[in-house]
Amino acid sequence: MASRADNIASSLSLANFSKATELKNRIWFTIAALIVFRFLSFVPLPGVNPLVLEQLYAQTQGGILDLFNTFSGGSLERMSLIALGIMPYITASIVVQLAASLHPALAAMKKEGASGRQKLNQYTRYGTVFLCAIQGWFLASGLEAYGASSGLQAVVFPGLTFRITAVISLVGGSMFLLWLGEQITSRGIGNGVSLIIMAGIVSRFPSFGANLFEGGRSGSISPFVIVFFVAMIVGLIVFISFMERAQRQLLIQYPKRASQRGMMQADRSHLPLKLNTSGVIPPIFASSLLLLPLTITQFAGQAIDPEGTTGGIINSLNFYLQHGKPLYLALYAAGIIFFTFFYTAVVFNPEETAENLKKNGGFIPGIRPGKRTQDFLDYVLTRITVIGALYLTLVCVLPEWAIAQTGIPLFLGGTSLLIVVNVTVDTISQIQSHLLAHQYGNLIKKAKLKGRLR
Incomplete structure (x- = not known):
C-alpha cells in the first residue's frame, strides 16, 4: 500500500505537472508579481539621500525597525516606495478580527456569510489606508530629524512638501502591494499577502549565507559555529513543519439517516483543532512591544547607559532589553505565551462551535450537546x-x-522561520490541489467521451 501511494503521489506531482497548463500559468504569474515587488523595493522615496540613510540605519540597528525591515525585504532600510510594506494591512486585519470578536454589531456582520466578510474586508482596507497615512507621516517626520545629533541629514529638502509627498507615496506603495497580493490570490497560487512577506524574508537569504561563509573563510567565524547554525536552522524547519501540521481531531457523530438501500447509517466527521491556532501573531506582538522603547530612544539620539546615570531609567531598561539579554529572553517568552492564549481565545470560540454543532445535530460521543460540549x-x-x-x-x-x-x-529569527515554513507548506498544498483538480478533470472528460462512444 505504501509503495502504491508513493507511485500515485509521484505520478501526480511529475507526470501531470507538464500537462497542467493552467497551473503553470498561475506559477508564472506569481513569479512575475513577486519580481515586481522586488523591483519596487529598490525605488527610493523622492527627496531622500540613500547614501546618508544607509549610514544612519547602521547606527540604529536592533530596534523594531529590524523586524519590519525583514518583513519588507529591506525596503525600510532603503526607504523605498513600499517601505511600510504589507504590515499596515496585517495590523488592520488583526484589529478588525479582534473587533469582530468583541463588538456585537461586527460579530453579527461576521455571521452574515459572504456579504458580511466583504464588509469586514472593506473596513480592513479603510483601516489600512488610515494606518499607512499615520505611519507615513511619523516616518517622514522622523526622517527629517534622523541623524540630527550626528550632523547627517537624510532628507534633502525637509518641510511640509516632503512630508505630504512621502505620505502619498507610502500610502500608494502599500495599497499597490495589497492589490498585488489580491491578484496573486485570485490569479496565482496561495495567499498573495503571505507570499509577499515570505519573498521579502527569503530575499535576504543569499546575503546572510554569503556573509556567514565569508566569515568562515576569513577565519572570523569558527567552522563549528557555521555547522551549528546550519544544523539549527534545518532542525527548526523540520520541527516547525511537523508542529504546524499537528492537529487534535475530535470525532463528531451525527444522527442516523436512511441510506439509498434503506439501511440506517450514521454520519461521522472530525473537528480539527490545530496545535498552533494563533499562528505567527504572538511572536510579532511580543517582539514589537519589547523593541518599541529601544526604537524610540534610538530615534531620539540618546545613548544607552547601563548604569542609568545619564540616560535615566529608560536607557537602563534598554540596555537590559537588548537582543540576547536574559531579561529580554524572559519577557519575550512570557509575551509569546500570553499572546498565544489571548489570540487563540479570540480566534476560536468554543461557545459558538458548540452551538453550531447542536443546530446541525452533531455531538461528540460521550459528551452532551450544549454547555458540556462547550466546556469540553x-x-x-x-x-x-x-x-x-x-x-x-x-x-x-x-x-x-x-x-x-x-x-x-x-x-x-523564529518569526521569519515560522512565516517561511507556513507559507511554503500552504503553497505546496495549493499546487497539489490544482494537480488533483486537473487529474480529476481529465478523468471526467474521458468518462464523458467513453459514454458518447458507447
Whole structure:
C-alpha cells in the first residue's frame, strides 16, 4: 500500500505537472508579481539621500525597525516606495478580527456569510489606508530629524512638501502591494499577502549565507559555529513543519439517516483543532512591544547607559532589553505565551462551535450537546494551546539565544522561520490541489467521451 501511494503521489506531482497548463500559468504569474515587488523595493522615496540613510540605519540597528525591515525585504532600510510594506494591512486585519470578536454589531456582520466578510474586508482596507497615512507621516517626520545629533541629514529638502509627498507615496506603495497580493490570490497560487512577506524574508537569504561563509573563510567565524547554525536552522524547519501540521481531531457523530438501500447509517466527521491556532501573531506582538522603547530612544539620539546615570531609567531598561539579554529572553517568552492564549481565545470560540454543532445535530460521543460540549472544547483547546505556546517559545527564543552566545547577527529569527515554513507548506498544498483538480478533470472528460462512444 505504501509503495502504491508513493507511485500515485509521484505520478501526480511529475507526470501531470507538464500537462497542467493552467497551473503553470498561475506559477508564472506569481513569479512575475513577486519580481515586481522586488523591483519596487529598490525605488527610493523622492527627496531622500540613500547614501546618508544607509549610514544612519547602521547606527540604529536592533530596534523594531529590524523586524519590519525583514518583513519588507529591506525596503525600510532603503526607504523605498513600499517601505511600510504589507504590515499596515496585517495590523488592520488583526484589529478588525479582534473587533469582530468583541463588538456585537461586527460579530453579527461576521455571521452574515459572504456579504458580511466583504464588509469586514472593506473596513480592513479603510483601516489600512488610515494606518499607512499615520505611519507615513511619523516616518517622514522622523526622517527629517534622523541623524540630527550626528550632523547627517537624510532628507534633502525637509518641510511640509516632503512630508505630504512621502505620505502619498507610502500610502500608494502599500495599497499597490495589497492589490498585488489580491491578484496573486485570485490569479496565482496561495495567499498573495503571505507570499509577499515570505519573498521579502527569503530575499535576504543569499546575503546572510554569503556573509556567514565569508566569515568562515576569513577565519572570523569558527567552522563549528557555521555547522551549528546550519544544523539549527534545518532542525527548526523540520520541527516547525511537523508542529504546524499537528492537529487534535475530535470525532463528531451525527444522527442516523436512511441510506439509498434503506439501511440506517450514521454520519461521522472530525473537528480539527490545530496545535498552533494563533499562528505567527504572538511572536510579532511580543517582539514589537519589547523593541518599541529601544526604537524610540534610538530615534531620539540618546545613548544607552547601563548604569542609568545619564540616560535615566529608560536607557537602563534598554540596555537590559537588548537582543540576547536574559531579561529580554524572559519577557519575550512570557509575551509569546500570553499572546498565544489571548489570540487563540479570540480566534476560536468554543461557545459558538458548540452551538453550531447542536443546530446541525452533531455531538461528540460521550459528551452532551450544549454547555458540556462547550466546556469540553475549552478544556481540549487549553491543553493543546499549552503545547503550542511552548513550541512557539522554543522556536523563537532558541535563535535569539544562539545569536547572543555567538555574536553573529542572524536576521533569520523564529518569526521569519515560522512565516517561511507556513507559507511554503500552504503553497505546496495549493499546487497539489490544482494537480488533483486537473487529474480529476481529465478523468471526467474521458468518462464523458467513453459514454458518447458507447
